[in-house]
Amino acid sequence: MRSPMYAYAGRMLRVDLSRGILEPWEPPQELYHDYIGGSGIAARLLFEVVREIPDLDPFDPRNPLIIMTGPATGTALPGSNRFVTCALSPLTGIWGESNCGGYFGPWLKRAGYDGLIITGQAPRPTYLSIVDGVAALHDASDLWGLDSYETTDLLTERHKADQGRPPQVFAIGQAGEQLVRFAAIVNNKGHIAGRTGMGAVMGSKRLKAIVADGHARQTPADQQALRGLTQRINERLRDNIMMQALKEMGTAAELEIKMFMGDVPSRNWTVGEWRQAVDTLGGSAMYSTILVDTKTCYACQVKCKRVVEVPRNPFMVKRGAGPEYEACVTFGSLILNDNLEAVAKANDLCNRYGLDTISCGATIALAYECYEKGLISYEETGGVPLIWGDATGAIELIHQIAGRRGLGHELAEGSLRFAQRRGSEALEGLTTVKGLEAPMHDPRGTHALGLAYATSVIGASHMNGIIFAVASGQVFYDSIPGLEPFMSDDPRSPHRKALMTVNGQNIDQIYGQALALCHFSGNVYSEYDLALALTALTGVQRSVGDLLEIGDRLWNLKRAIGCLRGLTAADDKLPARLMTPLKDGDAAGLVPDMQTMLAEFYELRELDEQGYPKRERLERLGLEDVSEVLHSHRARVAD
Amino acid sequence: MAIFKTRDELITCLGILYDQAKRDPRIAPKIKDSGLVIQFRYDEPEAVATIIASRPPTQEGAYFDVVWDDDPGVKPDIEMSMKADVAHQFWHGKVNLMAALTRRQIIAKGPIPKILKLLPAVTPMYDMYPRVLRELGREDLIIQK
Numbered sequence: 001m002r003s004p005m006y007a008y009a010g011r012m013l014r015v016d017l018s019r020g021i022l023e024p025w026e027p028p029q030e031l032y033h034d035y036i037g038g039s040g041i042a043a044r045l046l047f048e049v050v051r052e053i054p055d056l057d058p059f060d061p062r063n064p065l066i067i068m069t070g071p072a073t074g075t076a077l078p079g080s081n082r083f084v085t086c087a088l089s090p091l092t093g094i095w096g097e098s099n100c101g102g103y104f105g106p107w108l109k110r111a112g113y114d115g116l117i118i119t120g121q122a123p124r125p126t127y128l129s130i131v132d133g134v135a136a137l138h139d140a141s142d143l144w145g146l147d148s149y150e151t152t153d154l155l156t157e158r159h160k161a162d163q164g165r166p167p168q169v170f171a172i173g174q175a176g177e178q179l180v181r182f183a184a185i186v187n188n189k190g191h192i193a194g195r196t197g198m199g200a201v202m203g204s205k206r207l208k209a210i211v212a213d214g215h216a217r218q219t220p221a222d223q224q225a226l227r228g229l230t231q232r233i234n235e236r237l238r239d240n241i242m243m244q245a246l247k248e249m250g251t252a253a254e255l256e257i258k259m260f261m262g263d264v265p266s267r268n269w270t271v272g273e274w275r276q277a278v279d280t281l282g283g284s285a286m287y288s289t290i291l292v293d294t295k296t297c298y299a300c301q302v303k304c305k306r307v308v309e310v311p312r313n314p315f316m317v318k319r320g321a322g323p324e325y326e327a328c329v330t331f332g333s334l335i336l337n338d339n340l341e342a343v344a345k346a347n348d349l350c351n352r353y354g355l356d357t358i359s360c361g362a363t364i365a366l367a368y369e370c371y372e373k374g375l376i377s378y379e380e381t382g383g384v385p386l387i388w389g390d391a392t393g394a395i396e397l398i399h400q401i402a403g404r405r406g407l408g409h410e411l412a413e414g415s416l417r418f419a420q421r422r423g424s425e426a427l428e429g430l431t432t433v434k435g436l437e438a439p440m441h442d443p444r445g446t447h448a449l450g451l452a453y454a455t456s457v458i459g460a461s462h463m464n465g466i467i468f469a470v471a472s473g474q475v476f477y478d479s480i481p482g483l484e485p486f487m488s489d490d491p492r493s494p495h496r497k498a499l500m501t502v503n504g505q506n507i508d509q510i511y512g513q514a515l516a517l518c519h520f521s522g523n524v525y526s527e528y529d530l531a532l533a534l535t536a537l538t539g540v541q542r543s544v545g546d547l548l549e550i551g552d553r554l555w556n557l558k559r560a561i562g563c564l565r566g567l568t569a570a571d572d573k574l575p576a577r578l579m580t581p582l583k584d585g586d587a588a589g590l591v592p593d594m595q596t597m598l599a600e601f602y603e604l605r606e607l608d609e610q611g612y613p614k615r616e617r618l619e620r621l622g623l624e625d626v627s628e629v630l631h632s633h634r635a636r637v638a639d
Numbered sequence: 640m641a642i643f644k645t646r647d648e649l650i651t652c653l654g655i656l657y658d659q660a661k662r663d664p665r666i667a668p669k670i671k672d673s674g675l676v677i678q679f680r681y682d683e684p685e686a687v688a689t690i691i692a693s694r695p696p697t698q699e700g701a702y703f704d705v706v707w708d709d710d711p712g713v714k715p716d717i718e719m720s721m722k723a724d725v726a727h728q729f730w731h732g733k734v735n736l737m738a739a740l741t742r743r744q745i746i747a748k749g750p751i752p753k754i755l756k757l758l759p760a761v762t763p764m765y766d767m768y769p770r771v772l773r774e775l776g777r778e779d780l781i782i783q784k
Binding site: 240241242244245248249253256257259260261275278279282283284472473474475476485488489491 | 735736737738739740741742747750751753755756758759762
């Protein structure tokens, strides 16, 4: 007998594309209790696959693409718009997850499901619709070859009669179809599940899009407590100056502040301060030039999304989603381009093709460096020179990557594989951890980020763990060791950074990944608010200590998946480029003390010398079966 | 214990800094171009400094006026309130602005884009301020790097 399932739909949809089978599934309640939701539940489900087939190719039809909401998704709680897409990553080979805002998550719950588990490979291009609990597969031959915006428009038009209103569409563009290893999935023409190549996994299944709509409503356990919390958080959001900055200037507001803190990389991470970016690429530049409107996600008053328009060539962009901070840097200072219109064009192309702007921009910046070194010829680029400061080459490469044409075919494999093919001089410019390109925040300026990148369960990420937000002073938690207010006072020493990283990862496994709250709105929740939110949603009493323990469980589970896939301690490192001191800027001459931080991290995490979570830790976290599988695997590898 | 013991001490140190800044071609033109009235409200000790870039300067060689008066007679576009100690650290380049705003060590009111746009313009003042203190014979107040 199942207890009432507050805040959850209580069922998921299993989709076998090979056989065309759609099967609702009611997961055991322990799954919700122990793994909460979002990528927590997804990790547990993926582990069951990896334990059987540790060397599964991410493009194998058996690699499940798992799209999950959290218990907060679709409620009125500020920031409750997120959902996650998870699978073995074709870019990194290990656990992959990509967190996305917008509207698709809430609409999936309205359609009656907490998540989707998609396996197999459709015999022909297909899309999936889920309307009020009823799922169906449709021929998508007419959509194959279209970009994500065109697909969204067509499917919205086709399905709006189902409910008398537009549904939500989650679609890949041409990049996903072409199995570009950093392909993204796009919701509502501007909300992107970008990281770790989930769009390529979707493309490998010949699944072009998912359409969701419905009227299901999940009831929280304590509506009154949730309403009170919602009101308090909304008041705090209104008063918070960083949220005001996000509202006024979008995420690119960071560029103004952080260029002078040694945080913004330039010229493929070899220049520490490139002042002109501040005047030309930052939030205020966008505000006074190409910005035409702002947008928001479901249940969010911050409205950080930019709407831009470039009315003239050569970088014409129709009114639509504007670049975030990351794109302003990857297609801006990283290639010394100070033309914001060109950045907007590059961003628009990535969105339409379905490409992660971080990995795509970083790979292109590496190509610029290789061109300068003579490792790429003019002929190879198709006759477009890759010259620092000129974004024309970057834009041509985006087209080539999405279509896997010319040099783009090689770059579509991601920067690690590209550099490995091109040799040692190319490898010098590499900025990946575990195969994932580093985001645009420099660990030489904020040393805890070095440890966060090196030990993140997906590879270099600033959003998988809240270390970046704590270290830069945007967030703190009074009662959680290592995350206290003063932790941002000392950004360039190893002191307590391991503790910051461990607890930052653990709390974020709940807040950002399992509960699936937005990292911006979520900034104003205290640790007690998070515990209250989870309790009020699910009806299961949770303390801050419980959150940290469950977060620890999820981190270790994802780490275990990585270890089963061949990850070892040797992979917990920054690339040489990020460990080379800069000659200029606020962080000149500095690199993080990785040795000290990693040693403390290993001790706190109880990782063995191979980087595997120790048996005792896994067992304490209720992961006895994971421990058994992992350590049997370790013994086999040692033999 | 507060860095500046008296209001006069605060106005002497920060006053000279602002006086130099209002004539500095690296800093002042951008502030002048903003056309803003920016008010710094200090606490412990109390003092109010107002940068008036909304009208022509009254002093030759300056790009704008700086008035030390609780009521400068103009309405500020931007208000920045903080303890004088925080200002002292800020002009040394020692304040993480994001953290200070989050922790409300600095309380800012006014149009955010305009505030952020001025940040790059004032960064040369981080080097200028210790020099000013040295010239005043107040090496004791300089925060060592």
